[in-house]
Amino acid sequence: MNDTMLGRFYRRAAGLGLLGTLGAVYVALIGIVERFEPRNIVTGYLTLGLLTAALVVFVTAYRATEPPHSWGIGPPPRQHVLGAGVLAAVIGAAGVALFLVLNRALPLDAVLVNANDRMSEILGLGLEFPAGALALLGAGLAFGVAAGGLRLLAPRFRGPLIAAVVAVMLVSLMEPFMRVVLLQLGQNAISGFFYQSGGLTVPGAIIVAGAVLAIGLANSLRGEAVRERVAEMPADQRRGIQIALFVVGIVFLLVLPQLIGSFLSEVVGTVGLYILMGLGLNIVVGYAGLLDLGYVAFFAIGAYATAILTSPVSVLGWGLSFWVAIPIVMLIAALSGLIIGAPVLRLRGDYLAIVTLGIGEIVRILLLSDALRPWTGGAQGILQVPPPEFADIDFFQPQNLYYPILAFVVLGAFVAISLANSRVGRAWNAMREDEDVAAATGINITNYKLLAFSLGAVFGCIAGAFLAVKLGSIFPHNLNLLVSITVLSLIILGGMGSIPGVIVGAFVLVGLPELLREFAEYRLLIYGAVLIVMMLWRPEGLIPSAQRKRELREHEDDEDQWAHQTGVPTAMPAVERPGP
C-alpha cells in the first residue's frame, strides 16, 4: 500500500468517524438513548440506551479498518488497521463529547425535545460533565483498538466472537418472551438464573456467550466437514432427515400455543394475520410486480364484511356463523379485487402505487364516515362479533384461535407455492420482467393481473375476517395506510416473492415490536429505515427467492434496463457509487 492510498485510507476513516458522530447524536436526539436506558442488557453493567449509541460508533470504526473492495487493494498492514480503527472511533467519540459541550452551552432542548440533561448524562457514561466528556475520548480509544483487533482476528475466530456478542444482546432483548415461556413451563428457577430486572444476569450472559462461541468455533473449525458428509449421504437417507425435520416442525407448530401461553399466542396470532396478508400482497407485488399501497382496503373489507354478516347487532342482524360467513367474505373479496383492480391495472408501476394508495384512503374514510354509518357504525364500529363455533371450543381464547389461523396460513402458503411453480406463476414472471414481451408471447396481461389482484384480495380479506373475530369488534381507526406499509415492509425485508421471507419478515416487524415495547415508539421510523436500507443494500431481501435475486441484481450490469423502462434512450452518464 503506497502513501497516497494510505492517506486516502485514513481520510476515509476520519470521514467514517464523523459519520459515527452523526449517527450517535441522531440516535440520542430522537430519544432512543434515553428511552432504551431502563432496559438492561447485562443487568448492572450495560443498558440498551448507551449500547445503541456506542454500537453506531463501534460499527463505523470497524468499517474504517478495511478498505472497500472497489479500491482493489488488499488488507493494509496491521498497524494501519489499528490506526484507522482508533482514528475513526476517537473522532466519533470526540464528536459526541463536543455535542455534550454544545448541549450544555446552548438551550438545545427548546427545539429538540430529547436534548435533555438525562440524555447528556447517559452519553457522558453517567459521569459529571467534564469527566464524562473526557472518559468518552478514552472509550473511543478503547473502541478503536477493539475494532482494529477484531478485524485482525482470523475470520474463523472473528465470526463466532461477533455471533456471541450479538447472541447476548438478542437473548437479553428476548427477555419478555423467554420469561413468559419459562413461566409457562414452570421453570422459574432457570428464569431467575438467567434474567434479572429485564436483562441477562452476569452468569447468564457468560453462559450464553460461551455457548454461542463454542458452537461457532466448532462450526468454523469442523462445520465444513459435517456439511460435506451430509452432502455425501445417499439420497434416501437425506430424504429421511428432511422428513424427520418436517415432522418435528409440524409437531412444534401444533403444540406451540400450549407451550407459550395465551399472551404469546395472541402475539403469534397477530403475526399470523400479517403472514396471511404478506402472502397475499406477495402475490401482487412479488409475483405480478404490481406495487399495491392500498392493500389495507381488502383487510378492512374482510373485517367489516365478517362483522356485518356475523354480528347480531349489525345492520343485517343475521348473526351468521363464522364458517358460513367466510366463503361469502372470500367471494366479496374476490369481487372487490376485480372491481378495484379492473380500472387501475392499465396503469404504470408508480401510478398504480399512488392510485391504490388513494383507494385505500377512500375505503378508510368511507368506513368511518357518517354517510355509511347505518352500515358500518361510523366511529363506534360494529360490536359483538362472535368467535367461530366448532365443537364447544372457545375460539375467543387466542390459544384456540391460533389453530384456524395456522390452518389458513398453511393453506395460503401452499396455494402461493403451487401458484409460483405453475403456468400462472411463469406467466406472472414473464409479465413482471417485460410486459410487452409477455403480451407478444400470447399472455393475456389483463387477466393475469386481475387474477393476482383478486387472489391478493382474498388473502387480505381472510386476514380481516380473523381480525374481526379476534377483537370481537371492529373499529375504523386502525385500518389505515400504516397497515399497507407494514405488510409492504415485511415483504421487502424478507424478500419479494419469497414465502419464508414473508414469515420471517412478519415475525421481525410485527412480532418483535409487540414484545419489545420500547420499540413501539419507533416502529414506523424503523419501517421507513428498513425500506430504504433494504433497497440500497439488499433489494432482494433477507431470504431472497432465487428468481428475484437474479432480476434485481442483473440490472446492475445492465445499462439498458433503466432506459428501457422509462422510455429514455440508452446510457446514463456513469454514476459513481456513493461512499467516501
Next chain:
Amino acid sequence: MRLRLPERLSFVDLILWGLRVAIVVFVLVGSYATLSQGVLGFDGWRTLLIVGVAQGSIYALIALGYTLVYGVLFMINFAHGEVFMAGVFTAFFAATALADSGILNGNPLFGLAIIFAVSMVTSMVVAVILERVAYRPLRRAPRLVPLITAIGASLFLQYTFRSLYGSGVRSYPTIEILTGTFDIAGVPIQKTQVVVIVSAILLMVGLYFFVQRTRTGRAMRAVSEDKDVAAMMGINVDRVISTTFAIGGLLAGAAGILYVFLFNSVSFSMGFLPGIKAFTAAVLGGIGNIVGAMLGGLFLGVLESIGPFLFLDGLGVPSTNQLRDVVAFTLLVLVLIFRPYGILGRKE
C-alpha cells in the same frame, strides 16, 4: 376523452365505461340537487371559491417539486411532502423566537424574511440530502426500487422529525400585519388568503422564467429531454439533478410558510396529505409540466373546497365535509385512469 368504442368490449372496458357514466351522472344529479335547494347563497359559494384558490395555490407550489423531479428523473419523489414539512416545522422555532423577542411584530418584513429563509433553506437541505443518500445510488435500479425507497424515506423523515421536535401540534405565533381583511371590489377577503395567492403566483412565475431563461434552467430542460446527450454537451447531470431537488425544496419550504399563514399549525404529519394531493395536482396538470402543475393545484383546491358540498349535499349525504379527501382521491384515481398524461400533458 377518447370516445371511440373499443373493438371488443372486455370486462375491464365494461367496468371503465360503467365508472365514467356513474361519475358523470353522480356529479350532474348531485350538483343539480344541491343548487336547486339553494342552501348556500352567492356569498357562500364565493367564500368557498376563495378558500379553494388559496388552498390550491399551496398545492400548486408543492406540486412544482414533484413535477420538476419527475421531469429530470422520471420518479415520484414520494417524500416531497416531508420536505415541505421539514422546513416549516423547523421555521416554527425561529418564528417563536422572533415573536418572543418582539421582532416579528415590530419589524414584520424582516421577521417574515427570516422565517421564509429558515424554512426554505431547511427544506432545500433535506431535499438535497435525500437525493444524494437515497435516490442517487438507485438511478439504474428497476423502477419499483426507487419508489419503495421514496416511501421509506417519507416514513423515515416523518418520524425522525416527530422524534426530534415532538409529536404535538404546534401553533405559529400570530403575525399582526396579516390579520384582518382586505376589501377587494367590495368583497372582504382575508389578508392571509390574498398574500398566499399573490406570493404563490409570484413564485410560480419566477420559476417559469428561471427554467425558460437561465442557463441552469436550460440545463434542466436538456437533462429532462435526454440525459445522454446532455452529458455529451458538457452538462454535469448529477449537479443538475441536485439543483432540481434544491429548487423543489425551496419552493416546498416557501409553500410551508404560506400554509402556516392559512392554518397556523404545524406537526410532523402535516406533509403527508398535502404531499399526496399535490402529486394529484401535478398529474392533473400533466406531470413534468410546470404550467400544468399550477393549474392542477388550483383546480384541485377549488374542487376540494366546493366539490363535497356541491356534489353530495343535494343527494342527502350527511357530513359531506368528511368526504373531502374522498373527492380529492377520487379525482386522483379518475385522472390517472382516464387521462394519465394530464390536462396539459401530451399522450405518450
Next chain:
Amino acid sequence: MQKQLRWTAIFAVMLLALAACTNTGGTSQSASGSAAASTSASADTGDDPEAVCAADEFGCVEVADGDPIVLGTALVITTADADLGQDSQYGAHVAGDLRNEEGGVRGHMIEWDDQDDQCSAEGGTTAARALVADPQIAAVIGTSCSGAGVPAAQITSEAGVTMVSPSNTAPSLTDPATHEPFYARTAHNDKVQGAAMAQFACEELGVTRAATVHDGSPYAEQLQQVFADEFVAQCGGTITGQEAVAPTDTDFRTLLTTIAAGDPELIYYPIFTAGGALMTQQARETAGLEDVELAGADGMQSQTFLTTAGAAGDGVYTSGPDLAFENELYQDVFLPAYYELCGCDATLSVFHAHAFDAANIVLDAIDEVALEGDDGTLYIPRTALRDAVFATSDYEGVTGTLTCDENGDCADPKISVSLIGNGAYERIWPED
C-alpha cells in the same frame, strides 16, 4: 431535612384524608357489598380462604407472605395520545404509592404491571391478554380509549379480572345490553355530558338552533349525537346540521361556510385540542358566524387549548366533569406526589384524578374482601372483588362522590360548564 419534613406533612394529611375516605366509603361499601355479593359464596363459607376460593367462580389471587399485590394498567403510553395514558398511569401509581407509604394493603406493597393499550382495539386486546395471562394480577386500571376498552373488557371479564377505566366514555361499555360483568369506570358516560350541554344551551343560553361537528373519534361522534338528540327532545330545538371533520384537518373554512348557511345560534364541536383551537379561530373569521356561540367539551379543556386558540378562545363554552378539585386531598396530597413521580410541574392531561379514584376504589375493595390464610398468604377472591367494586357507594373521591351502578358507571354525574375569558376557564354553570 426539608424533604423529610414535607413527607411527614404529606403523610399526616394523607392519613387524615384516607381515614375520612374509609369512614364514609368503607362502611357503606361493606353494607351494600354483602347484599350485592349474596349470590357469591362469601356469605356461606365464612372466613376459610380455601372454601371461599373454591366457591368463587374465578378462584383467588394468592399473594404469598411478603410478596406485593400486583395491579395492572392498560393505558395508552406511546404514540400521539401518550400524554392521556401517561397522566392516568401516574394518577393510579400515586394511589398505590400513598398506600405503600402507609404500609400497603393488608401489609402487602402495591406493585404495577404497566401495559400499553395503544388507543386501539388491537392494542387493548394485546394489553389485556398480557395482563390476564399473569395470575398475580389482582385488578386492572384501564383502558384509556373506548375502542381499546371494548375488547379489553371482554377479555378481562372472561378471565374474572376486575377492570376499572379512568377515561373510557363510550356509552356502549356500560349499556346493559353490552356491558361486560367485570368492567367499571370512573369516567363520565358521554350520555351525561352531551345531555348536560344540551340543557345548558337551551336553558341558560336560550338558543333554539344548533349545529354540531365531530372529528370521527368515537368520543366526539357520540357526544354530538347525544347533544343533538337531547337538544331536540328536551327543549324542542332545531339541529341545523351535523357535520364531521378528520382529526388531522386544518382547513375548517369550507365546513364553517356551509354551517353558516344553516344559520345556527350555537355550534357544538366536542373535539380535541388541535382541531378545536383551529376551528375556534377560523369560526371567528367566517362571515355569518359573528354572533354564534361556540361550545365544546372536556377535550378542549387544557392549557394547550387556551394558548393555541389565543384571543379567539374567549367566549367559548366547554363542558366537563364538575371536579371538586379544591379539596385538600387533591391539592395537598395528590398533586405533590404526582409531580414528584413524573418530574413535571403541570399535569399532562385530565384523567389522572379519575385514575386515582379508580385505583383507590380497587384498593379499598381488595382491603375489604381479601382473606388471610394460616401461612400469611393473602387470598383475594376475584368475583367478590368485583362485587365489592360494584357496591361502591357515596365514595368521597377527588372527582366527586362516586357510586357505582350495576352496569359499572361509577362517576359522579355532575357536569359543569366553563366560559373562557382572558385566557382562563371560569366555571359558570350550574350555580350552586
